[in-house]
Amino acid sequence: MADTKDSILNASERLFAERGFDAVSLRAITTAAGVNLAAVNYHFHSKKQLLQALFTRGVQKLNRKRIALLDAYEAEHGKGPVPVEKLVRAIIEPMFDITGSLSKDSKTFSMLLGRMYSTPEVRLDPAMLSDIENFGKRFEPALRRALPGVVPEDLYWRSFFAIGATAHTLASSQLLQNLSYGLCNPDDRETTLKKLTAFIVAGLKAGSGIKQKKAGKTGTNRRGK
Amino acid sequence: MADTKDSILNASERLFAERGFDAVSLRAITTAAGVNLAAVNYHFHSKKQLLQALFTRGVQKLNRKRIALLDAYEAEHGKGPVPVEKLVRAIIEPMFDITGSLSKDSKTFSMLLGRMYSTPEVRLDPAMLSDIENFGKRFEPALRRALPGVVPEDLYWRSFFAIGATAHTLASSQLLQNLSYGLCNPDDRETTLKKLTAFIVAGLKAGSGIKQKKAGKTGTNRRGK
């Protein structure tokens, strides 16, 4: 049985993901976790630091899985570059996998993660920072090799956009079902992953075949200005 | 001159965008607006409905501009389809333009809009709904024509991802500056637009038809399931 601390983490992960940080009171958390109200402040010192701990735990789990996938792919491809498709997959797939500790709801932390990017309450603590650095050190070179035609600046831009698409998918996938009049089913994990990966890969590769979009040649993209 | 109601709208637009809905008190709003505390409830009945009004006002402004742009592009292209690039541009560009009523800060509503998608407090009121419908009725056919190779289901998926990329850019562009160690400058509006448009267009077109994306050796795009 999870001890008090873990119960709190698991309950708050779910609640924050569902309702957002401000909308969830400590009372709601402790009730859901079956622990005493004062336990949160005893174990985490404050509500903010609880959120902090939550993210740190989640991001670490996440990056461990990502790097494991990358390791596998790199082994598979020997000295050649790992194709972009697989790199994107390695980064994104774990975000749709994380089960927190509740086996029934598979998307709790992912939803929370989707919210994180627009959650100013979260500050990067040292543990999380070093974790993110490790992640970057592993994936950046791999991406560079896989996309030799994309200059570093663009690689940042595009990765940033990719994060946005992913975060939005994690946080608001329900919206898609409405917008598409039921045509798209975001609860189908594998389909979602496939569509998202295809979109991101295309965006990352954009125009990397032949022409650069720098001033000079206008190529197919005529800007009427 | 802005009357009380508008002062409240403008002040709250800025504050909500900067700090988020819950983090901004009515007292902060009325102080910033230079009006009395009770004025908010007098004019908007509640804090939630203030947010509502804010979104309705913003979305209407936004869609008016978008449709005007589309009109212009369609006139320009006669009976032929408007290229995807321009459609994307017509949708996205106004989001980076909106100045609210504060001439000095150009991104207030846009940032707020970026947050909206993960803001459960917002419910679509009738005015906003009909507005969004008009928007869809104008742009959906145009997109279909511009992307004949993309099945409707995928068009929804991809538009959804595009929204995510855009929202993220609007809401957290500051993040990019850090992630890229200063290499990318998200305050440069025109560059941001160009990069974002290129990314989205590539994602929308992904694997459609023949004419684009030859990424050399990794171009093994196994389609079909």
Add this chain to the structure above:
DNA sequence: GTCTATATGGGGATAGAC
């Protein structure tokens, strides 16, 4: 480590004079 009880403060909303 866990609980009860409480301190302390801020929040949204309103009543009612002007």
Add this chain to the structure above:
DNA sequence: GTCTATCCCCATATAGAC
């Protein structure tokens, strides 16, 4: 329409017994 004063609730956080 605008203001003052206030109500009342609910939040986080802590003190101190067990």
